[in-house]
Amino acid sequence: MMRKCRTQLLSSSNGERPSPFEFIKDLQECHKGDNVKGIYKLKKYLQQFGYLTYSQSKNKTHPHANDDNFDELLESAIKTYQINYHLKVTGNLDAETVSEMVKPHCGVANIINCTNWMRSGKKSYM
Secondary structure (H helix, E strand, C coil): CCCCCCCCCCCCCCCCCCCCCHHHHHHCCCCCCCECCCHHHHHHHHHHCCCCCCCCECCECCCCCCCCECCHHHHHHHHHHHHHCCCCCCCCCCHHHHHHHCCCCCCCCCEECCEEHHHCCCCCCC
């Protein structure tokens, strides 16, 4: 059963080009256990920036890699994101996390091969 976490779409009022990550605003307040349309796109976003990896074994993908289920791996990825951006670590898509996620990014992954480049020079906890 699909449920919506947030139905109100927010738009840019200053005429700036909207972020390609605006879809994340519709996921605000989502948390582990939810099944919400758009979570799949959030997983792809977090994979692009190195926060989320669903490992494959012998042509089998993780059961939640391609769906809209907010699973434990997604929660963990969000917690790592929150740590990197000095946000309150909840694992949920709270307003502060969503606000950071919709900001423009350079497109380069923050975590590559388990190395966290956002805390370069500091001990890695990955």
